[in-house]
Amino acid sequence: MPITNLRFETTWTIPYPVATTGSGTALTVCRRLNDPQLAFLTQTSFEDEVVYLASMGQEVYRHPTPPGEDVISGMAYDPFRRVIWCAQSTANQDSIIAFNPDDGLLTQTLAAPRSPNLLSPTGLATNGFFFVRGGGPTLELWTTAGLMLGTRDHPGRGVTGLSASPWSYCFVDRYSDEIVVIGPLGNELAVSSGVGAAGGAAALAFDYVTHHQMDSHPQVWLPNGAVGALGTIHHPDTP
Incomplete structure (x- = not known):
């Protein structure tokens, strides 16, 4: 099946809500107090905070990451459980945690030992039924109960951000500066050049809150x- 070429256009930009060290950024669209908001996190030289942005980038709330969970590299909102699941890149790499966006409190820690090829998780996505966790060229498919269903390698790719999208997932490839859309089993369906500064994309978030059904x-x-x-x-x- 041929890979479709896509093109995304920048519609608006906002400055980062907090200064970043550039070592990792995560995004997800969630419901907080039942309002659609964009949750944003970036690695800093101090205790990281999750920042919630409403329309046009207006900050409405922020809270620290759960205690001991200091290097979150991927966030994924679960539309059914209404929690934000997280993967971490350098500490607690073999678990997936969840916190409540309403108050930032940790709600669950799921054991998720990495596959041998996944050296450092840098992205996480969920549609409420499955997780996709990835880093480097490797993607893992998990159930939300903590059962790994399989892995898939994409040689030459560098996964640095993941998001669920209708009947698919998408990720940022930091090596080629591309956005890649994959099917439920990890096969590449479409690709687009990155948006923003060349090579600068670190995360992406499909709006699965208001556009979750085909x-x-x-x-x-x-x-x-x-x-x-x-x-x-x-x-x-x-x-």
Whole structure:
């Protein structure tokens, strides 16, 4: 199957909410107090904080990372459990933790021993059913109960950020400065050149809070107010 070429356009930019050492950044779109917000974290020379941004980058809340979880390198919001799962790059590499975005409190620690090829996790994604954790050329697929289902290597790639997207996942490749879309089993589906400064992308976050279902992206639009036949994506009773 040929790989599709995509192109993303920059629509707006904001400065980093905190100064960064440049060693790692994580993003995820979440619900905090039931409002859609962008959770942002970057590695600093002091205790890291998770910053929550509302529309157009307005900061609305921040809290420190859970005690002892100091090198978070990937964040992934779980739309069903309403927690943010995290992977860490240099400490606690063999676990995936979760905290509540409402107050920042740790809610769960899941044992997740790395596969031999995954030297340092630098990205995490979840759609609420599975985790994808990655770093370097290696991606792992996990259940949310902590069972590893398999791994897949992408030679020459350097995974540095991951996000779930409808029926797929996507990651930033820091080596080629590309955004790569992969299928549920890790096969590459599409690729786009990076956005922003060349080689500067460190994380990405698909808005899985307000665009989590494929039927919110119909391929054929109906007239405003029209309802399609039962069984199609345009009927409200279609599962």
